[in-house]
Amino acid sequence: MVTMADAQILVVDDEPDILSVLVYHLSREGYRVTTAVNGQGALTTADAERPDLIILDLMLPGMDGYEVLQRLKRADRTNSIPVILLTARREEEERVKGFEVGADDYITKPFSARELTLRVEALLRRAKAEPVSVSRRISVGPVELDREAHRAFSEGAEVDLTPLEYRLLEVLLERRGRVQSRRQLLQAVWDTNAAIETRTVDMHVARLRTKLGGAAPLIETVRGIGYRFRALDK
Amino acid sequence: MVTMADAQILVVDDEPDILSVLVYHLSREGYRVTTAVNGQGALTTADAERPDLIILDLMLPGMDGYEVLQRLKRADRTNSIPVILLTARREEEERVKGFEVGADDYITKPFSARELTLRVEALLRRAKAEPVSVSRRISVGPVELDREAHRAFSEGAEVDLTPLEYRLLEVLLERRGRVQSRRQLLQAVWDTNAAIETRTVDMHVARLRTKLGGAAPLIETVRGIGYRFRALDK
DNA sequence: AGGAAGCGTCACGAGTTTGTCACAAGTTCC
DNA sequence: GGAACTTGTGACAAACTCGTGACGCTTCCT
Numbered sequence: 001m002v003t004m005a006d007a008q009i010l011v012v013d014d015e016p017d018i019l020s021v022l023v024y025h026l027s028r029e030g031y032r033v034t035t036a037v038n039g040q041g042a043l044t045t046a047d048a049e050r051p052d053l054i055i056l057d058l059m060l061p062g063m064d065g066y067e068v069l070q071r072l073k074r075a076d077r078t079n080s081i082p083v084i085l086l087t088a089r090r091e092e093e094e095r096v097k098g099f100e101v102g103a104d105d106y107i108t109k110p111f112s113a114r115e116l117t118l119r120v121e122a123l124l125r126r127a128k129a130e131p132v133s134v135s136r137r138i139s140v141g142p143v144e145l146d147r148e149a150h151r152a153f154s155e156g157a158e159v160d161l162t163p164l165e166y167r168l169l170e171v172l173l174e175r176r177g178r179v180q181s182r183r184q185l186l187q188a189v190w191d192t193n194a195a196i197e198t199r200t201v202d203m204h205v206a207r208l209r210t211k212l213g214g215a216a217p218l219i220e221t222v223r224g225i226g227y228r229f230r231a232l233d234k
Numbered sequence: 235m236v237t238m239a240d241a242q243i244l245v246v247d248d249e250p251d252i253l254s255v256l257v258y259h260l261s262r263e264g265y266r267v268t269t270a271v272n273g274q275g276a277l278t279t280a281d282a283e284r285p286d287l288i289i290l291d292l293m294l295p296g297m298d299g300y301e302v303l304q305r306l307k308r309a310d311r312t313n314s315i316p317v318i319l320l321t322a323r324r325e326e327e328e329r330v331k332g333f334e335v336g337a338d339d340y341i342t343k344p345f346s347a348r349e350l351t352l353r354v355e356a357l358l359r360r361a362k363a364e365p366v367s368v369s370r371r372i373s374v375g376p377v378e379l380d381r382e383a384h385r386a387f388s389e390g391a392e393v394d395l396t397p398l399e400y401r402l403l404e405v406l407l408e409r410r411g412r413v414q415s416r417r418q419l420l421q422a423v424w425d426t427n428a429a430i431e432t433r434t435v436d437m438h439v440a441r442l443r444t445k446l447g448g449a450a451p452l453i454e455t456v457r458g459i460g461y462r463f464r465a466l467d468k
Numbered sequence: 469a470g471g472a473a474g475c476g477t478c479a480c481g482a483g484t485t486t487g488t489c490a491c492a493a494g495t496t497c498c
Numbered sequence: 499g500g501a502a503c504t505t506g507t508g509a510c511a512a513a514c515t516c517g518t519g520a521c522g523c524t525t526c527c528t
């Protein structure tokens with residue numbers, strides 16, 4: 001079993017038993033492990049230590065897991081730290097909610113050591129494979145973004161975008177190929193948990209589509225879920 | 235005969251004779267065996283010890299086998315612990331009811347030691363082969379699911395699925411090789427215990443079949459029980 | 469063989485989701 | 499202060515989804 005060299009993992013759980021089991025297994029696999037027993041501590045530690053991965057129990061005293069997750073994702077716009085949710089039961093609703101808020105994976109208690117390490121590795125591997133590219137330019141298919149100049153191009157020609165449209169496009173490009181729920185987009189584009197109708201996202205997607213033009217629909221609708229930028233890479 | 239290393243099995247039966255026969259055979263095969271003589275004990279032990287497999291007699295004093303099974307499956311939504319039912323006669327009705335509630339296999343008394351160990355091994359092998367994974371991609375035979383992109387493929391070509399069809403396929407793939415009763419599918423796909431005719435499941439299975447195409451029937455009908463995705467693995 | 473039950477498929481209508489328009493409120497810039 | 503622009507929302511039509519009844523075929527049982 002290959003361990004990602006030297007990765008640091010933050011484990012957040014208020015139950016000592018579970019916490020120690022997690023720490024034990026992860027340490028044995030060679031990871032550096034930090035712990036937190038509540039939401040506040042989790043946020044502080046995440047901020048201070050920049051771990052490579054966070055394992056987060058949904059049931060926490062005080063600030064609950066979802067809120068921690070939301071704040072994490074908000075404070076860390078690049079989405080660079082993957083989060084695995086830990087939950088008591090596989091409630092479909094919880095799973096959906098978790099992914100909506102930006103979880104990367106999901107483990108149901110009780111879990112086996114094998115299951116745990118498999119997922120941890122999978123996420124670390126993926127994170128490594130996609131270094132958070134804050135590159136100057138993003139280009140996907142006919143669309144191009146120059147972040148330094150803050151300009152967008154479609155088929156070579158410059159497209160005049162409003163600030164909001166620009167950010168929406170940026171987010172979609174960064175996560176190209178992956179469905180983004182309306183809620184996810186709202187969170188990523190409209191900083192705060194703005195009290196905004198999810199339908200508004202549709203409006204802006206529509207505007208973006210028109211401005212980007214092109215025959216093929218670059219921004220695809222995934223009915224019942226959200227939107228996805230076509231992943232015709234470079 | 236290869237034994238799954240170190241697996242733990244919980245045997246639930248109130249008849250001392252049968253219990254000891256079971257314990258004897260299983261121990262001889264190298265399994266760790268725990269026992270319970272009634273429903274309440276079974277649930278407690280299952281919860282505390284997390285066995286890898288449960289062998290459950292249907293005839294129990296007090297809480298009967300079905301109820302134990304139901305509670306087990308309810309407490310453990312991942313379906314991670316396989317259950318073999320033990321019953322006196324091969325009543326068709328019992329068999330159906332057992333599968334409906336989520337049993338994974340079925341042994342009729344009297345049984346041979348060989349039959350017992352064969353089934354135990356089969357189930358343990360399968361459980362090991364499918365760590366309950368929320369992996370990014372599932373691929374079974376010609377069918378593939380990309381959960382991040384929320385796309386489905388059959389023989390390489392993308393298949394356009396409705397949200398419901400997608401979830402149905404997802405569930406069938408996750409539990410590939412295992413029969414799923416209509417009721418189980420309803421519960422897994424239609425979040426709530428929606429008041430929906432079980433026949434409706436047939437309709438959607440039919441639609442899925444058409445969309446997935448292919449010569450071989452990927453989704454098999456198990457008459458009187460439900461459906462099963464063929465387990466032609468990787 | 470005959471009947472019953474299970475299953476596959478068709479067609480249709482109610483309900484939901486999405487694209488688009490129009491417009492008002494807010495902002496920016498001169 | 500006013501014009502141009504941005505952005506959120508309600509409204510509505512079009513597209514799509516999905517549950518159900520109906521009907522005929524197959525399978526099973528006696």
